[in-house]
Amino acid sequence: MSTVNYELVGDIGVIRLNNPPVNALSHGLREGIWGAIKNAQGDASKALILLCEGRTFIAGADITEFGKPPQAPALSEVISEIENSRKPVVAAIHGTALGGGFEVALACHYRCALSSAKVGLPEVKLGLLPGAGGTQRAPRLAGVAAALELITKGTPIPAAKAESMKLIDRVISDDLLKGALAFANELIERNAPTCRVRDITIDPASIPEGLFSDFRQKLEKRTHGQLAPQHIVTCVEAAVQLPFEEGLAKELDLFIECLLSSQSAALRHIFFAERSAKKIYGLPKDTPTREINSVAIIGAGTMGGGIAMNFANAGIPVKLVEINQNALDRGLAIIDKNYNISLKKGKLTEDQKTHCLSLIEGTTHYADLTKVDLVIEAVFENMALKQEIFAKLDKTCKPGAILATNTSYQDIDQIAAATSRPEDVIGLHFFSPANVMKLLEVVRGSKSADDVIATAMMLAKTIKKTPVLAGNGYGFIGNRMLVPYAREAQLCLIEGATPEQIDTVMQSWGMAMGPMAMGDLAGLDIGYKVRQNLADSEKGDPKTYCIADALVSMGRLGQKSGAGYYHYDPETRARSNDPQVLTVIETHAEEQGVERREISDTEILNRLTFALINEGAKILEDGIAQRPSDIDVVYVYGYGFPPHRGGPMHYADSIGLAKVYDAICAFRDQHGEHYWTPAPLLTQLAQEGKTFANWAHNQR
Known part of the structure; x- marks a missing residue:
């Protein structure tokens, strides 16, 4: 099947992109878009829609092409073809439009998106900057200050926010194709012009004095010597001070400098390393996993409470166990305080906070753990205490329940030896604060079952952690x-x-x-x-x-x-x-x-x-490490x-x-x-x- 298909729907030419899994901007996709736009200039269409099949709009560049000889057409040539189309081109966005994908959308004359869509320019996370006009077009639409934040942070934003920033022209609530066709027909009816973002000018006098220098100082405190964020500021500054083509040239020069830098190589290494870490040598991909629909945490201290929040945030009920009611009340109060902090920062709503708290139930009785699928012990580092707890869990928990320890350095096999089912025991080493830190060390004991390891790795994804498998040895990795x-x-x-x-x-x-x-x-x-x-x-x-x-x-x-x-x-x-x-x-x-x-x-x-x-x-x-x-x-x-x-x-x-x-x-x-x-x-x-x-x- 071709990666790009074209059909006329009434007066609208619909260009469909299909390059699974994320419609990355491979050579084939670039060539297809370039050809479709070019060919549509001579047909009966009055407007064009750029639409993606699958779960997402163009999610970015094809990272596997980095470092390889470039193949024409380059992304810049594709963007130029879109931008110079005599007929209005509408980007119809769903899923995510990221990096080069969003740059393609910014080159279109109009943009619409499903309400569930997100857009962004995350290149900075790979030590890069947008290299196809993102630093020049985003500030022309969203304003300089907003564009600086968007591009230097690299975090995707929801469609509604993008609309408020003028990066999106219309948000569609349900059927994307239907909504995009209606939008395109409106443009035809009112004889709407081909609005090229490049033609917008930014008045240098409108920029507050010291905006760029102040932002650089703030950025340095956040990024500690990283090259790309500072280069992004230079590019956005060029969007204000230079003609569009000169700004593009500056962006391309600095993009290439970033691409060839050791910093970008390192960040790309981490990008792939995170994905490789999820693969376990010797563990078949089809290894079955156990269902985890309920969890218990032993210990309601700072670590135990933070671990509990991870599961509640993922919608999994949690029983939080302490030795007495006073200790339990303290732990639940800390959890409530942490949720209030997230509430004040706008990271969750009052309803979300209430729902999460409703999933965390305190108890002082091990008898309440008979039906849970996973127990995580999170008490202080004392081997005798941990063995005592695991002996209790062995007698209390149902067959097949996974028994995990959050120990940061103790011997997993010694802990497992306190049970009659060492194959069900594993280490799940969270990092403090556990509700914030991304890493999860999954520590394999000598008898940990394959399906227990596979479940732990899968569970990390559920609670939005990055798992790394470690062998059993003092301090692990x-x-x-x-x-x-x-x-x-x-x-x-x-x-x-x-x-x-x-x-x-x-x-x-x-x-x-x-x-x-x-x-x-x-x-x-x-x-x-x-x-x-x-x-x-x-x-x-x-x-x-x-x-x-x-x-x-x-x-x-x-x-x-x-x-x-x-x-x-x-x-x-x-x-x-x-x-x-x-x-x-x-x-x-x-x-x-x-x-x-x-x-x-x-x-x-x-x-x-x-x-x-x-x-x-x-x-x-x-x-100890794979x-x-x-x-x-x-x-x-x-x-x-x-x-x-x-x-x-x-x-x-x-x-x-x-x-x-x-x-x-x-x-x-x-x-x-x-x-x-x-x-x-x-x-x-x-x-x-x-x-x-x-x-x-x-x-x-």
């Missing part, structure tokens, strides 16, 4: 790698750096937060309590924790106590440096026999990131690793494994081999001149 990262942060601190220097280096590089600020946010007492349960011989080198423990002993627990590595304003939570912390650092350096020195920003960056990479290589050797890109997904979505760096393993490939290997060898010579022995896999790949991506390809 993410927290295992966090250990050497945190270790190097502490060692840099005691050897000569300050909390501010370390955090500034990492945040300027792109991390969502520096390690010290992250510790303050999570609470310094969490690690402290873990260490209190360990023998001195199990705690490791005191230099890696003595400063944190000293701060806790002073009552400096982090943000929740108003002080940790930093002092926090009680009203705004704004942080500031505290000289008292530097005194603590210097005192403990002297006690540990450490002579503090000046540490460069580059050393801090390399020690922290290369520690992640080296541990990631060991995780691959141990089979592929290097899975590790990247974990760190981007769970630990604030900058997406435009592509995750630690992609970052290592991008700078060269030989460079990483040589630096680790140098750190070994300087600091000792206990912490800085290159992983065998890293050594092998570096010496062979290969990458982690090469290794992953050979493992398939």
Whole structure:
């Protein structure tokens, strides 16, 4: 079947596009649109409609063509053919019109859309900018400020909002073809002109002084050194200051710069990595899954409450279990508070909040869990307590119920051993705040059944999480790698750096937060309590924790106590440096026999990131992660690793494994081999001149 078909319906030429699954702008589709518009100029039609078959309008460029030699007609040629049509062309949108798809719609003379449709220019999420006139046409219709927000955020907007922004001319409530035909006939009856967006001019005097410079500053705080967002501002500025064709030329130049950049390569890597992570080696695609129509959460603390919200948001009833009514009431109150925050931000309506809360039922009795399909334990990290809970669940829950633990580092097999059905036990490691963070580590025990694993991966999609399968080992993927990262942060601190220097280096590089600020946010007492349960011989080198423990002993627990590595304003939570912390650092350096020195920003960056990479290589050797890109997904979505760096393993490939290997060898010579022995896999790949991506390809 042809990807583009044409028929006359009365006076209207209907161009139907059909390139499943999402009508991506492949060469065949571009060629078909170009030819249909051209041929229609000589037939009996008086107006044209561009309509897509399937579930969506053109959802964007064909990403599989990136990096390949271009084939004519280019998207810009297709758009030019549409725009220069002598007959009005109407885009009829359903599903999503995104990226190049929306640029095609903007080139049409008129646009209508189903009320359920969404439109947007999400290229920035791949480190790109619209390259076919999106930055030039959107501000001409929506205004400069609105266009800047739309394009730099990249988030699709609903049809009604697009109509209010003048990006859509008419919203259709039911039958798209019927509504589009009626709209096109109206245009014919009133002899409507071919309204080309390119012909609209923006008066530079209408732009508030400082709009672009102010927006750039605000953007930098949000995007931490990303190239594409700043280039988008330049393009929109060109739409104001330059003639249309010159603005297009500027957009194309900057699009190509973004396309060839390491940042876009990294973001495209993450795009594909997220999709690859859902594929489980050795697990057939037709593996059956278990029905999950009801869920129980053990523990109504911050984590348990957040997990409960995920299921309620997906319309799945939840039973929230606590040891007593007071604890349960506290937990339910936190959930209510979180929903109120979402309500105030406009993320849900009052009716939606009420519905979600109605799906969460509190209980203090395990007997109420006899019919649930899934139980997730979310109590604090104590193996004996977890085993006690799982023994109760084993006796209480129906056969076939999945028993999951939210542990962040404990042995899944030990927990499963407390039951008579270890095949039903799995780890579901959510990240805090669980109702916000996108990552879900699915941890496979040695006896976890295939259908339990398949169900967990499917369930992640239901609750809008990105799942990554991890093997059973201390800390799994993410927290295992966090250990050497945190270790190097502490060692840099005691050897000569300050909390501010370390955090500034990492945040300027792109991390969502520096390690010290992250510790303050999570609470310094969490690690402290873990260490209190360990023998001195199990705690490791005191230099890696003595400063944190000293701060806790002073009552400096982090943000929740108003002080940790930093002092926090009680009203705004704004942080500031505290000289008292530097005194603590210097005192403990002297006690540990450490002579503090000046540490460069580059050393801090390399020690922290290369520690992640080296541990990631060991995780691959141990089979804890299926592929290097899975590790990247974990760190981007769970630990604030900058997406435009592509995750630690992609970052290592991008700078060269030989460079990483040589630096680790140098750190070994300087600091000792206990912490800085290159992983065998890293050594092998570096010496062979290969990458982690090469290794992953050979493992398939």
